[in-house]
Amino acid sequence: MKNVKEVKSGIYRISLPQPVSGDVFVYLIKNDKVTLIDAGHPSSDSQACLVDALKELGVGWGDIDQLIVTHRDMDHIGALLSHADELDCKVFAGYPSKKEPKLYEQLEGIRPQLPDQFTEELLTKVTMDEIDFAHAEHLPITDLVKQGDVIDIGGGRVEVLETPGHSYDHISLYEPDSKLLFGGDVLIENGPPTKIIDLQQYLLTLDALKQKDVTEVFPSHGPVMYHHHDAIEQSITTIIDIDQKIITCLKDGSKSCYDLALQFNNGKVDEHLLFYIQLISNHLNRLKDKDIIIETDKGVSLQ
Ligand SMILES: [Zn+2]
Structure with a gap:
């Protein structure tokens, strides 16, 4: 199937359309547990694509053991809005460090x-x-997670990294055995992401990610990245260039x-x-x- 790619043994990258710009990628991890990272956009196109991709991988909504949401933006919480009744699983998300301003x-x-x-x-x-915003406040989230929490993915684990800046609630997931980073919207090729809610927090997040030993970044938008330091430097350079242009x-x-x-x-x-x-x-x-x-x-x- 052209919108599903096995990027590592048991890890599938699923590309979904979204109405405004570009595709959004969600990740299905099939171990002893079935874990879905992010849930696409709620639009019918995006959700139909997700259902087809999951079916292709032999997974129905009832087979998903846990869903981890990197943050509460529309292109990441889709199935929580449109398939809430069929989902019978744990749903993890970060604590918002502040209420997202309207x-x-x-x-x-x-x-x-x-x-x-x-x-x-x-x-x-x-x-x-x-x-x-009103939708995002009533999501069926069962477990709020914070920096250092570990989520069992059945035969493996991921660590929660709080990575605010794009949004206040943003988390990334680090898989320490293979040094994989599910980066959500924090690291994007030719970054930074277009939306940054708090620039200072975002720069602190980049600093913290720089310290991590990462071999591959699986982002929610754009291609997989193999040199996370380059992606971080690119984002910082762009931010400094904008400062200079304003000056x-x-x-x-x-x-x-x-x-x-x-x-x-x-x-x-x-x-x-x-x-x-x-x-x-x-x-x-x-x-x-x-x-x-x-x-x-x-x-x-x-x-
Ligand atoms: Zn996004």
Whole structure:
């Protein structure tokens, strides 16, 4: 089957479509226990694909002993929403270190800087986001896990690593015997991931992962990686480049987060602008913490 690949003996990487961008990969581990890592997007396409792939591997919903969710984003919790009744298994997920802010809350601080024509568009997006969020609060999670917890995968084990930054609840799973890392959305080829909820936490997570002896990273998006240090360095370089680009933009004077986002988006007011607003607002917090920029009545300027 073309969307299933055995990446290690008994470990299957299953590619599933998702509505917005790219594919999401979930992993089935068939040992004495059957473990599914992540559950795809709730869309009917994604779930039909997952059901077919599992069937191909001789697994029905009732055969799954445990499901481990790397984090509560929509493309990872799908089966928990659409197949909750058929799942009769343990469901592990991380403790959120903080409540995930709603988009509205996240943008609250910079809202006065947003022009009126943008607000309408923003509110539509916020409403969508809050619907998503409401689903994620009522998941059938049975076991909350934290750093250092060990999950028995039947003839093996995985260790839980808390890896916040992409989201506050993000966990990765480390299999110490073969030094495999199920990295969720933390490490992605040509990273960092597009969404980062807390940039400082994300950088700390990368530091911690650097210390780990890893031979292969099985990510939720993009190809399997064999050099996790390279993936980490790539993400750090991209983050520093964005900092530098913002500093360069501020050399001609004070600017608002919206102005900067617009500049990054080549002057276009489209659906990508919101992404840049979130991205830049994250970077501005980091640059403020590092005393590189200060707040002004127009937005921010260099110290
Ligand atoms: Zn994802």
